[in-house]
Amino acid sequence: MIDTREHILNTSLKLFLQKSFKEVTMKEIVETTGLSKGAFYHYFSSKEKVFEEVVDFFLSDFMKFDFSNLSHDSLKSFYSDYLKSMEEKIQSAGKIGLVTGDTFNANHYFLLFDALKMLPSFKDKHLEHNQNELNAWTEIVTSAKKSGEINSKIPDELIAKTFIYLGDGFGMHLIIDGAASKMHELKPLFDGIYMGFRA
Amino acid sequence: MIDTREHILNTSLKLFLQKSFKEVTMKEIVETTGLSKGAFYHYFSSKEKVFEEVVDFFLSDFMKFDFSNLSHDSLKSFYSDYLKSMEEKIQSAGKIGLVTGDTFNANHYFLLFDALKMLPSFKDKHLEHNQNELNAWTEIVTSAKKSGEINSKIPDELIAKTFIYLGDGFGMHLIIDGAASKMHELKPLFDGIYMGFRA
DNA sequence: CTATATATTCCGACCGTTCGGTATGTTTTT
């Protein structure tokens, strides 16, 4: 609790990951931080402003994926690393109290939907992020084909999209069902399509 | 505008598909229907109640998928039918003004998230729906293996989940990017994993 | 057919509460 400003940001992030912007009230933010309204408005000029910063922070820390850090040896090792990073993310989500027991009580889509609606610049950033993710996967697929790791007539980008969408769909089910511990069930799915693309 | 009650329900559905429960105000519902507050509260006892009915309607009429109506000749014809049904759903969404030009301005996840939060009975219904979908896909996969259409060592349920999650992840991207016309891009993805599972 | 009684549908002013935000402090730090 050294840095009050950061404390407010962390608390707000936690709240905005649990409910939508409208559902999170100033009263709630103030009470959860243990501060007062005066303190809050000393650091932020409005609820919108703290939301903006929360989104920025979340993007750079959570969503932004440094794909260059993942193994580029093979497609298999790439998605294995990818899955490992995902599990780590869930673990760090648990550390800030977003997982109680086995139950997920966070949903980053709240943040995403609100950001898309409220922050005009966000949509472009998000599309860029998506494009980067697609490019990273596509590159790996391309080199996996070159190396002979996989051998499929399906266009590289389609294979990349298959991995991405499969992961996203799985993640959505995870969030809705609230079962954080089932993250490991994604690997068999990736293994399955991987086998298919090898043939 | 014959049946006022139904008119309110349709209008509310449209609104609840565009924003969250909290974001939709009574003022908005009343003004969009062209009625008055008194008229609204003559038919519904609260905003929550109309939401409940909207959710019921949406589930039973929109979202609910009659898998028995899809072709059971083969896995390929099954998912082809599935995709066709999806396209029809988008078309009917367009008919009630949820698609302007090429842009999706609906997001059924608003409805889903709110329903999961507010309606205790909903989670079970939703899980049941998911289970039914999984069962339908799994059955098809099983018989596709028996008939020799596909020949994969991957468990039937995993294959089923791959199709489902891939579709969901794709749908999520569609909604977020707002590009309703790109629905057809899912077929190549399905074809891709289908080829893989045949080997 | 008309007139009256009764039920339904709809209206909009109004209510209490909560919302985000402000003004004006008091405490703490430098």
Next chain:
DNA sequence: AAAAACATACCGAACGGTCGGAATATATAG
């Protein structure tokens, strides 16, 4: 003492919801 950090009382607007009654439709009676 000056400034930064925090607290609290308060504000107007917007919220969901209520209420008495007007308008309209339907049923009944003469």
